[in-house]
Amino acid sequence: MKTPQRGWMRNSAMSTYAKIPTPSGRLALKALQTIVRTRSPLPALEVFHGELGKVFRANLPSFKPIMTAGAEWARWLLVEARESFLWKAPKDPIARLLRDGLLVADGETHDVMRRLMNPALHRSALTGYVEAMWRATDRIADQWQPDQTYDMLTEVRKIALLIVMETLFSVDFMPQIERYWSAILHMLRYISPGIWIFWADVPRPNYRRALRRIDEYLHQIIRLRRQNLAQTGGQPNDLLGILVSAEGVSDDMVRDQMLTMIIAGHDTSTGLLSWAMYLIGAHPEAACRIRDEVDAVLGDSPPTMEHLAHLKYLDRFIDETLRLYPPAHLGSRIAAQDLTHDGYLIRKGERVTYSIYVTHRMAEYWRNPAEFEPDRFLEKPVPYSFLPFGGGPRNCIGAAFAQVEAKVILARLAQRFTFTLLQHDVHMHMAVTLEPRPGVFMRVKRR
Structure with missing residues (x-):
């Protein structure tokens, strides 16, 4: 097995990796109820991230991407580890079209x-x-x-x-x-x-x-x-x-x-x-x-x-x-090699997404995040919280x-x-x- 890159490990001495959380049945039901109420899957992502944190793995048939949110993960994907990810997923319709x-x-x-x-x-x-x-x-x-x-x-x-x-x-x-x-x-x-x-x-x-x-x-x-x-x-x-x-x-x-x-x-x-x-x-x-x-x-x-x-x-x-x-509202990348970040192992070929929608509505970065307040932009946002x-x-x-x-x-x-x-x-x-x-x-x- 190819040795994962260790340049982005928070603890280079780690010999094991944390398991990426997956939604429980109870949480999945809560998310489904949110989808029914709002008529959109996006607020369901807020439910998942609210309970599981800034990273979790979707557990759907034939589709199990690593879902991330937050400025720190966005910076890592878009800047620090960008050379280790691919944009093109060849079987995605947008790749076939463009x-x-x-x-x-x-x-x-x-x-x-x-x-x-x-x-x-x-x-x-x-x-x-x-x-x-x-x-x-x-x-x-x-x-x-x-x-x-x-x-x-x-x-x-x-x-x-x-x-x-x-x-x-x-x-x-x-x-x-x-x-x-x-x-x-x-x-x-x-x-x-x-x-x-x-x-x-x-x-x-x-x-x-x-x-x-x-x-x-x-x-x-x-x-x-x-x-x-x-x-x-x-x-x-x-x-x-x-x-x-x-x-x-x-x-x-x-x-x-x-x-x-x-x-x-x-x-x-x-x-x-x-x-x-x-x-x-x-x-x-x-x-x-x-x-x-x-x-x-x-x-x-x-x-x-x-x-x-x-x-x-x-x-x-x-x-x-x-x-x-x-x-x-979502960015998607494919890992070009085994990687580690924040204590998690990401395998070559895995899809990693970052939710712009969720990041834009996180109370960690935004006062009253669900409210319409244009004057909040009189102040400069936290880097990589506005994408x-x-x-x-x-x-x-x-x-x-x-x-x-x-x-x-x-x-x-x-x-x-x-x-x-x-x-x-x-x-x-x-x-x-x-x-x-x-x-x-x-x-x-x-x-």
Whole structure:
């Protein structure tokens, strides 16, 4: 047996390892009752961690990951031991779909692609995207009829799709959005939690047509861009241009990165923005503070990067939304070798997760953790207790993009509309990201 690495052992003299706790039948029943009451598995994780501590092993058929929570475990996984874990679990649907996409790639493939893609997503590039962001918001919002009801989960998804396609690929997706809407939703369901967790090779033929349609569309965009650059000799001015102009980057590799950015660049934003709209409706005092701040800073002008720096309360509101409802609520890694940490042995090949959701709601780090209090972010959180975009060297490459995008969209909507939440009874649904279900139904009124 390979000797476990001892660099992260708290006691190098240990010759035995503590058994990772597993839930008892009584605790499992308590968790099940919580799931029934809240209509979501996430509060059940709080039940498990509340009784078992910051690490336990799930005991489900064919699925027995090590589940962790808390800043210390997150720091270990994301920073201290990061080289000893793999991101890609080859049989997971997201790995099958994205192949060598940045989100799941390991080693040199990841490092090379991240260096190549970083300029298009660096904070210095974002100023050039702000106008496209508020114009996309207007294009969808202009379709809203006064005093009518709309599901903001659907509406902000449309906005996020237009933005990612326009800013990163210079594609006007508005004429295509209806044509590909169903295929996009099928693709997201394909990688959402499901029976595949327990049966990795479960046949899923219903998704093939949708995935093929998305692939054909992306390859068409790639071909047209290559032709355009060849004919004009122009310089790449967006992420797609950078990718197709890079030496040795195949069409398949470009496709993998495009699909990664479409999923990561629109679905996480959809989760954040839909929960933000829910909280705006559920907390009228917060909506008033946002509106007053936007009016004072923007007046009648569209948002600019200079304006965004002065929207301090909106910043805190977005952070509190991300704390309560982190779109990426769980991180998952595969141990590349035997490891030890905190007195526990982790075997090569075992899945280790860290719960961003639970960490964001731990009383150890947050005062009144279940309460909506944006002003808590007047103080800086404990390191690695706030992880909406991951942490360490492999934090989300689009973190700055997502934060600017959310501020632009919410500021523009606050500038133009007031919203009334019609259905307060929503629950957390674990899709690709954390979504409010059955939706965020709001009556829209122009200001």
